[in-house]
Amino acid sequence: MKLVRPAALLISAALAVGGAGEAHAQKRGGILRSFLPDNPPSASIHEESTISVAMPFSALYNNLVFFDHTKKRDAFDTIIPELATSWKWSEDNTRLTFQLREGVKWHDGKPFTSADVKCTWDMLAGKTEAKLRKNPRKSWYRNLKEVTTNGPTEVTFVLGRPQPSLLMMLAGAFSPVYPCHVPAAQMRTKPIGTGPFKFVSFKQNEGIKLTRNPDYWKKGEPYLDGIEWTMIPSRSTAILAFVSGQVDLTYTNTLTAPLLRDVKQQSPDAVCAMEASNVQNTLVVNREVAPFDDPDIRRAMMLAIDRKAFVNSIFDGEAIIGGSMLPPPAGQWGMPAEKLSDVPGYGDDVEKARAEGRKLMEAHGYGPDKPLKVKVSTRNHPAYRDPAVLLIDHLKNVYIDGELDLLDTSVWYARMVRKEYQVGLNTSGIGIDDPDVNFYENFACGSERNYTRYCNPEMDKLFDQQSAMTDMKQRKELVWKIDKMLQMDGARPVIAHTRGGTCWHPYVKGVDIPINGIYNHWRFDDVWMDK
Amino acid sequence: MASYLIRRLLLMLLTLFGVSIIIFLLLRLVPGNIADILFDQAGMVDPSEKAAIVTELGLDRPLHEQYLQWIGDLMQGDLGTSYLSEKPALEEIAPRIPISARLAGLALLFSVVIGVPLGVLSAVRQNSMLDYVLRIVSLSGLSMPSFWLGLLVLMAALALFGNIPIYTSEPASFWQTVALYLVPAAVVGFRSSALIMRLTRSSMLEVLRQDYIRTARSKGAPESSVNFVHALRNAVVPVTTTIGVEAAFLIGGLIVTETVFNIPGVARFLVEAIRWRDYPIVQNLVMFIAVVVVTVNFLVDLLYMVLDPRIRYAE
Numbered sequence: 149m150k151l152v153r154p155a156a157l158l159i160s161a162a163l164a165v166g167g168a169g170e171a172h173a174q175k176r177g178g179i180l181r182s183f184l185p186d187n188p189p190s191a192s193i194h195e196e197s198t199i200s201v202a203m204p205f206s207a208l209y210n211n212l213v214f215f216d217h218t219k220k221r222d223a224f225d226t227i228i229p230e231l232a233t234s235w236k237w238s239e240d241n242t243r244l245t246f247q248l249r250e251g252v253k254w255h256d257g258k259p260f261t262s263a264d265v266k267c268t269w270d271m272l273a274g275k276t277e278a279k280l281r282k283n284p285r286k287s288w289y290r291n292l293k294e295v296t297t298n299g300p301t302e303v304t305f306v307l308g309r310p311q312p313s314l315l316m317m318l319a320g321a322f323s324p325v326y327p328c329h330v331p332a333a334q335m336r337t338k339p340i341g342t343g344p345f346k347f348v349s350f351k352q353n354e355g356i357k358l359t360r361n362p363d364y365w366k367k368g369e370p371y372l373d374g375i376e377w378t379m380i381p382s383r384s385t386a387i388l389a390f391v392s393g394q395v396d397l398t399y400t401n402t403l404t405a406p407l408l409r410d411v412k413q414q415s416p417d418a419v420c421a422m423e424a425s426n427v428q429n430t431l432v433v434n435r436e437v438a439p440f441d442d443p444d445i446r447r448a449m450m451l452a453i454d455r456k457a458f459v460n461s462i463f464d465g466e467a468i469i470g471g472s473m474l475p476p477p478a479g480q481w482g483m484p485a486e487k488l489s490d491v492p493g494y495g496d497d498v499e500k501a502r503a504e505g506r507k508l509m510e511a512h513g514y515g516p517d518k519p520l521k522v523k524v525s526t527r528n529h530p531a532y533r534d535p536a537v538l539l540i541d542h543l544k545n546v547y548i549d550g551e552l553d554l555l556d557t558s559v560w561y562a563r564m565v566r567k568e569y570q571v572g573l574n575t576s577g578i579g580i581d582d583p584d585v586n587f588y589e590n591f592a593c594g595s596e597r598n599y600t601r602y603c604n605p606e607m608d609k610l611f612d613q614q615s616a617m618t619d620m621k622q623r624k625e626l627v628w629k630i631d632k633m634l635q636m637d638g639a640r641p642v643i644a645h646t647r648g649g650t651c652w653h654p655y656v657k658g659v660d661i662p663i664n665g666i667y668n669h670w671r672f673d674d675v676w677m678d679k
Numbered sequence: 680m681a682s683y684l685i686r687r688l689l690l691m692l693l694t695l696f697g698v699s700i701i702i703f704l705l706l707r708l709v710p711g712n713i714a715d716i717l718f719d720q721a722g723m724v725d726p727s728e729k730a731a732i733v734t735e736l737g738l739d740r741p742l743h744e745q746y747l748q749w750i751g752d753l754m755q756g757d758l759g760t761s762y763l764s765e766k767p768a769l770e771e772i773a774p775r776i777p778i779s780a781r782l783a784g785l786a787l788l789f790s791v792v793i794g795v796p797l798g799v800l801s802a803v804r805q806n807s808m809l810d811y812v813l814r815i816v817s818l819s820g821l822s823m824p825s826f827w828l829g830l831l832v833l834m835a836a837l838a839l840f841g842n843i844p845i846y847t848s849e850p851a852s853f854w855q856t857v858a859l860y861l862v863p864a865a866v867v868g869f870r871s872s873a874l875i876m877r878l879t880r881s882s883m884l885e886v887l888r889q890d891y892i893r894t895a896r897s898k899g900a901p902e903s904s905v906n907f908v909h910a911l912r913n914a915v916v917p918v919t920t921t922i923g924v925e926a927a928f929l930i931g932g933l934i935v936t937e938t939v940f941n942i943p944g945v946a947r948f949l950v951e952a953i954r955w956r957d958y959p960i961v962q963n964l965v966m967f968i969a970v971v972v973v974t975v976n977f978l979v980d981l982l983y984m985v986l987d988p989r990i991r992y993a994e
Contacts, residue, residue, distance in 0.1 A: 281731075282717060282723075283725065284722060380845075385845055389847065392842050559710045561719045
């Protein structure tokens, strides 16, 4: 992959700023109404990891670069300029320099400059006095040595080694630029951005209101007067609100297949999309606790899983079987399921796999009269609980007698980090469909989100190797190899990649649901309402 | 009377003190704190970052220090700061009280206005077809889960009117407010009225058998006067207790109704605050509810004296 494409960048920049050809169709005005099922913990995107923060608050910010939401898939070739007008890699691909857009203002009127970029990433790296209360994506920037500025409109990210995926990370919803002059604490409650919408209010358990930024640097945008998010914790009430027209757009990925069918039945004109969310159900095993420190036992567990049963019974057919990277056609890095057919638990012959699993268990003294008793821990939430129940049923086939151990949300991750569990079922989202994001967050030694504390220095080297590759074809081959090794090793076996539905009324225009993630398309700058 | 009032006041203060200790300790016994929840939301745990939050919020101080700080601040009207929203707790709690109060008030009105007269009617027409019908209706009111009834009502509203009466924004006028609260209040009131109806009926039946009722009739008093002046006045004393208990429950117990109709009231907020281990919100809101309960109970006791002059609280 060529990392320098000046002509393409200039064209993209022109389209991003102008867009004059499209301007005539859009109507101005109106408040877009949507709902949130969960209370966002704060408005500070850098401190959070959930879609309940990214979806409502992305409209306040800009990144240096962003994914073109009119393209279905978030990928290298869909990255467009935002606060950066162009970018260029150095010859050795260790320095990424951005030319910044001039004349951009923060919502409080102060000018945006390169200093804001520097202090944002210095804060993420923990180099500033100002600290984030939580820093979930610290592992993304382990290769970032420093950020330097050259005047107010040029900034350079200096890396320890080449890392093409840095651009992908900077394009994700969780990488907005923060203002230097606003304390991190204020960004949690009264955020300031450069985005198409300004913050009005955030009432816990009630709603979020945003209003149009009249000084937005993209002339002519946004089209909406504002966006209002109402907290509606009851999914039934929320869907009734959508069908009755009190809500224009559902929360993303919130509709299961039966619910989506129900919505379409009651509101036939609604536009709906069911896409891969890049959220995975995974098995987590505490490798430091006997007998799960024995690879045979872990292998037996993997052989017990019938993934198709999960897809059909838990997800009503709306889930994808694959490795840790989202498989095609939705994902760009994952391998098709058939490539994993020789990995325990992925073959078509479930009975044969389970028979193999039983032999392994019998060799370790377990059997129908002497099963291995285990606690299967998970969060006390239907999205976790239901797959855990099915998992317990599957484990019975290899003489593992699981007892469901439901944990309150508040203790789930703490227990995992302290390794106070044996076996668990977890659900986690991958912010960007990129191997660096996935591997460094979930499998690298020492990452806070590596819940199982899987640590294989050889794998870490492979992560670094693929991360530095600029030839995408070769990189993909290595990513496949790594993914397969992770699955064979039972690092965090993926049971299924989920899909979810989003609906909106036909008068809402400009909403595009990506096919490989749920986080990155919520700027709302060119969304409009035809009513 | 004065000594009674003083005793009651002291008892109320003692009750509130007990409640404060219980809620304070119970919250700390429940696993996890705000730091745990915040990191759970972030999908990770960094021990040093978590420790910093715990220290910042004073959660690592000895329990008695935390308790005394809270009570001391409360005495001065300082409810502290919400751990989650980082706003003053009073600013978070205060706007929600009138919302729940409106819902509770309307629901109570429904339940009394419907429950008491129907209870009288059912008792007076005992074993008639009307009595049977009313008893069946009251049983259904008691047995239908309120979340189910609420959702049914919403679905019926959608089918009949193409709209549903849920709270999505602050109502702009008085009539909008009435429209918004009427339906959820009726749903809640249906259950409460069923309870009050049945209680009124059984209390009336007992009173209607008394000698003085027979005396009133033999003196030629109209039936309506017998039922509503002589009988109801005595029958309503135990019902008053129930109304008092219901009123206290309604102010903070309408979590299901508030969730189904999306009303941002006290109950829903309290449940969320518990989920987040937002101690300042939970502790102060529970204390507020406790104050309401003890006050309502006290007022009910005073009302007895009005309803039944024989009741006097001894010196």
